[in-house]
Amino acid sequence: MTDHPHPPFPKQEQDLPGSFRKMDPVPDHGEDSWRGAGRLEGLVALITGGDSGIGRAVAIAYAREGADLALVCLDETEDMEDTARLVREAGRECLVIESDLSDAENCREVITRTAERFGRIDILVNNAAHQRSFSRIEDISDEEWRYTFATNIDAMFYLTKAALAHMGKGASIINTSSVNADQPSPDLLAYATTKGAIQNFTAGLAQMLAERGIRANVVAPGPVWTPLIPASFPGDKVSTFGQNYPMGRPAQPVELASAFVMLAEPVSSYISGATIAVTGGQPII
Numbered sequence: 001m002t003d004h005p006h007p008p009f010p011k012q013e014q015d016l017p018g019s020f021r022k023m024d025p026v027p028d029h030g031e032d033s034w035r036g037a038g039r040l041e042g043l044v045a046l047i048t049g050g051d052s053g054i055g056r057a058v059a060i061a062y063a064r065e066g067a068d069l070a071l072v073c074l075d076e077t078e079d080m081e082d083t084a085r086l087v088r089e090a091g092r093e094c095l096v097i098e099s100d101l102s103d104a105e106n107c108r109e110v111i112t113r114t115a116e117r118f119g120r121i122d123i124l125v126n127n128a129a130h131q132r133s134f135s136r137i138e139d140i141s142d143e144e145w146r147y148t149f150a151t152n153i154d155a156m157f158y159l160t161k162a163a164l165a166h167m168g169k170g171a172s173i174i175n176t177s178s179v180n181a182d183q184p185s186p187d188l189l190a191y192a193t194t195k196g197a198i199q200n201f202t203a204g205l206a207q208m209l210a211e212r213g214i215r216a217n218v219v220a221p222g223p224v225w226t227p228l229i230p231a232s233f234p235g236d237k238v239s240t241f242g243q244n245y246p247m248g249r250p251a252q253p254v255e256l257a258s259a260f261v262m263l264a265e266p267v268s269s270y271i272s273g274a275t276i277a278v279t280g281g282q283p284i285i
Helices: 053-064 078-089 104-118 142-166 186-212 228-232 235-239 254-264
Strands: 044-048 068-073 094-098 123-126 172-176 215-221 275-278
Touching (some): 044 053, 044 104, 053 068, 053 123, 053 254, 068 078, 068 104, 078 094, 094 104, 123 142, 142 172, 172 186, 186 215, 215 254, 228 235, 254 275
Parallel strands (some): 044 123
16 A cells, blocks of 8 residues: 555646657556566557556556557557567567547557467457546537547447457457546546446457357456546546545556456456456446
8 A cells, every 4th residue: 555656646638549648657657667477468459548547557568568559549649669578578579559549430440450479369359449528418519428438438339349359268358448438427427437338348249259158257446546637537536546545545557467367367267257356446336
């Protein structure tokens, strides 16, 4: 509880999608701490939102556990370049794909490019997300509502549907939901609604794919110190982010990585349809 930064944090704001380099304190993605043990040796993983935050932490962990990676980002920024560098320094291949996943054709192209490069997909991590904060429903435009759904849940459907043609028995699909699926924040109405849809989608998908030997699970984080926070909330809220949780702080991205590794590794062969809550002691009801 005391090894990671606690609020109050400096007041700070960024434009979406934000950069971890500009955050104070800079998030810990496991750059110096994650030590691999070959748990994903020889596997191929596709991670959306792989440039920063949870996606960057998962990319570092997966690479050091032995997986080759395709990383998808909205824009190929310095954040993405640095994440790809760490993957390659771990001795793994890294394909970087710049794509707006709110478009169905873009989703299908991402899968095609990954399959052409690696020949198969063993792990699909649907992690990319969009969120903005609004105090009144009247302030949420039709375009904002639609874009949130297109990015957070529609893309998950298109990516999963296309990826299945390249996934065999033992493959794993891991979707990032949120504590907001069960305890929705009113100022994140659109985002929270999509996170509830993700949990329902995954629960049904796990049952549908069981006979193919493909697993589907959810990781549901609580507050995590990622660029989405200063890019989505006013500075006053950023400074106290995570303070109201039992551990009194937000998670660092590296603290989510172990859940994604566990759900992806072959020895987790009977775990499907599960929601793994990483909430710092906050119960999910």
